Amino acid sequence: MSKSTKPKLSVWKFASCDGCQLSLLDSEEELLAIAETLEIAYFVEVSRATVEGPYDLALVEGSITTQHDAERIQAVRRAAKYLVTIGACATVGGIQALRNFANIGEFVSLVYASPQYIETLSDSTPVSAHVAVDFELRGCPVNKAQLLEVLTAFLAGRQPHTPADSVCMECKRRGTVCVMVAQGTPCLGPVTHAGCGALCPAYARGCYGCFGPKNMPNTAALTAEWRRQGVSGRDVRLALRTFNVGAEPFYRESERHEL
């Protein structure tokens, strides 16, 4: 048993691609500091050596898509003092939440050679649909700096600073030329939650909405402008149905546009 007095960190995976956990491993320069300030008690992507709970902090990646996971998340919650979801899957259901709007039986029969072995729930749901969540970190994947901010804030006993402003705010602070205005490239930045640092516009691409809806997103006004600029209803619909399709404002708006 561990004799460490450092707060115990655990990292959990549910239905996800591992990208968010990898963001933690990607924090190469800070990894040592993380290991110095937190006891990495359970993080199977890093080490098979695990320490039993309870844990001071649980980072949860992935959505809930099976009965088994629905039970497992209850156990994680019971074992954790603070539970933070990391990424779009854990926070809104992820890209796999597309199945919520289709027939899961049809998917299973088409994808798997022996569908009888598949046991799955009809919906992909966020962690908050199952247990109380202390903080939700957005992004597909999460931003490394914001993930470190979550850990730092936890250690300092304060709220993480992750403003719900538009991506445009980060885009303008960065000095990027707006791709929507100067190139006519459709961009979801005006309705998307900041956090990525406005990465895509800096590389001349429109925002894909990886961080989900911002505070009070006016999706109807933005998509009306896209349509005016020649984007088809189908493309509007598809653009809103990606990693954050489970976020109500994006899904609701996508429904207004015909495939």
Add this chain to the structure above:
Amino acid sequence: MDGEAILEYTDLSQLLSVLHGYGYTVIGPTLRDGAIVYDEVETLADFPVGYTDVQDAGTYRVARRTDDAVFGYTVGPHSYKQFLHPAVVSLWEATRTDGEMTIRTTPAPGAKYAFLGARSCELHALAVQDRVLYQGAYPDPVYAAVRESLFIVAVNCAHAGGTCFCVSMGTGPHATSGFDLSLTEVQGEGAHYFVVEVGSERGGEIFRQVPHRAANADESAAAERVVAEVAGQMGRTLDTDDLRDMLYRNLEHPRWEEIERRCLSCGNCTLVCPTCFCTTVNDVTDLSGQHAERVRTWDSCFTADFSYIHGGSVRASVRSRYRQWMTHKLASWIDQFGTAGCVGCGRCVTWCPVGIDITEEVRGIRLTDGALSGQP
């Protein structure tokens, strides 16, 4: 030096060299990512020679000109605010080592800039920001550090943009003060030169080292014609008559609700505005808990956090945020600082992703002055 002088097109690069020789980092217009932005310029080749811009509400495109004009466009997405009042500034930081605290209380020193190509609206925007950040009882040290060593080469516009309305705001197009040197670009019949006016002693000292000759009456008249023509080409107009009071008596006008349906509350209009100065501060700590830093970033009255006080945002609706923005620019700014907070540069109109146009919105309110919204 008395009167105006002529700087030949081919000698413009000499002015750049002299400025560099004086240790200035020269900031000028340059073409990048489909727009004419402000950045460091080394030689004339960095300028968008032969280019122009085509602007309208929510759209901006760079286009080729049929001549070699150096300054044949108007203002782009950037403004000098980026250099004087940067988007992100570390105000102070504290580090604890073995129980000892080391504190850096002053921001990093600003650069010594020369702005080459400042338009009249830009100079007025500088003057507006000066009143807010420099001349008051509490000058902002970051702004002041850059402002004090600033050298300004103004350019009189030879072309008005589709969203420009400086004439309405009384801020252009002729640059009349607030510069060290001013240039008016004249082309025609094989000639290509700048009519130069010296606006300060320092301007004179620098200009003496650049090859030039005295302007004759025809050349001065040609420069005057350029500016006069531009004044008649404004893409937009704004009726400023009784504007402040007109807005104050229409705080419950139905137009605000109607704008709310179109506005994204994205904040672009405030961040591109050369006079908007609002910031937020955030204390950043590191994992070890041994280092803390206070970081200031541009903020906007369109964000929810902007008006957050214990329990929630005071301006919970987009309508109230847009109203704050417009009435600050055109009404309460006058009460606060003695002039409007808008210089008619048109940036908020061009760079609004859905093309919301401040001049149109004012017109809409004025048209039904006194109308009341049904909503509380």
